Amino acid sequence: MKSYRIPSIARKYTDYDMIQTYTDLPALAHPRLRLLHAFLVRGQAYEKHSELYTLVASLVQLGMDTHDRINNDADEPRRAEKEMRSKQLKVLAGDYFSSIFYQLLAQAGQIEMIAILSEAVCEVNRMKTNLYMRMKQMKLTADDYLSYMTQLRSELFQSFTAILDATLSRIWQELLTAVTRCEVILEEIERSADARKFLHSWAYWHVMQDGTEEERDWLSEMPVDQAKVQGLVDKYGIRGKLVAKLNAAAELVKAITAKLDTASMLDEPIRIVDDMLNRAAGRTPALHETR
Numbered sequence: 001m002k003s004y005r006i007p008s009i010a011r012k013y014t015d016y017d018m019i020q021t022y023t024d025l026p027a028l029a030h031p032r033l034r035l036l037h038a039f040l041v042r043g044q045a046y047e048k049h050s051e052l053y054t055l056v057a058s059l060v061q062l063g064m065d066t067h068d069r070i071n072n073d074a075d076e077p078r079r080a081e082k083e084m085r086s087k088q089l090k091v092l093a094g095d096y097f098s099s100i101f102y103q104l105l106a107q108a109g110q111i112e113m114i115a116i117l118s119e120a121v122c123e124v125n126r127m128k129t130n131l132y133m134r135m136k137q138m139k140l141t142a143d144d145y146l147s148y149m150t151q152l153r154s155e156l157f158q159s160f161t162a163i164l165d166a167t168l169s170r171i172w173q174e175l176l177t178a179v180t181r182c183e184v185i186l187e188e189i190e191r192s193a194d195a196r197k198f199l200h201s202w203a204y205w206h207v208m209q210d211g212t213e214e215e216r217d218w219l220s221e222m223p224v225d226q227a228k229v230q231g232l233v234d235k236y237g238i239r240g241k242l243v244a245k246l247n248a249a250a251e252l253v254k255a256i257t258a259k260l261d262t263a264s265m266l267d268e269p270i271r272i273v274d275d276m277l278n279r280a281a282g283r284t285p286a287l288h289e290t291r
Helices: 006-014 017-022 030-040 047-068 081-107 111-136 142-163 166-191 202-210 213-221 226-235 238-257 267-280
Strands: none
Touching: 006 030, 006 047, 006 081, 030 047, 030 142, 030 166, 030 267, 047 081, 047 111, 047 142, 081 111, 111 142, 142 166, 142 202, 166 202, 166 238, 166 267, 202 213, 202 226, 202 238, 226 238, 238 267
């Protein structure tokens, strides 16, 4: 059985000097990728393509995540040359990661998978548009936000359901949703400690939902004020609430995993969520530090 080697394989496509110099790439989606690989390596029909499929999923997701980091605020003051170069490289890098999967799959003769992933990308973009419209209209609760983000992050990986054995497809969907929810919550825990990432985070929507009128007015203008943001995070117990949600989601993963018939698959989902729980507790590097 093949081990999970995606981080080292993906470096062939990510470790370019220009990208590394000017662009801070997002982390690979390791929890989702590890889960996908664990399922793919156990299918007779697609085991030989398990590494290829997981690799292209990592690159497509990285491309979308890289594009999501592009700041398109036209009202910003003129940027420094390095910052402008970083934005340009994010556009190009995102396009590159999003397109290389065509070449990899075409070379392997996996034309049907190209169509499956391309359709999934279109669906993700449609879902993003709906979410951004809800945000703009301020028609979003904190729980809505968490559900939307979980759906967005899992959609690309849900497309692999069509190729899984019938005995695994249902539990794959359940586990993917639960693992993705853990991943989203963990990122929100990390975002809550940084005022620059507070806007439109779970913490932001929680305060917009439960905060005072004065706090909501201030958040509508959203100046970057670390002390004031930290005060809101402390006042509303943001970290504690998110940690409780992470623990609940991790327990759900373990409960779903217990339903697996294949004993050899039981360990990986548990290791995945335990790694995330350790990160939340500060016992391992944060998500953006693991590549």
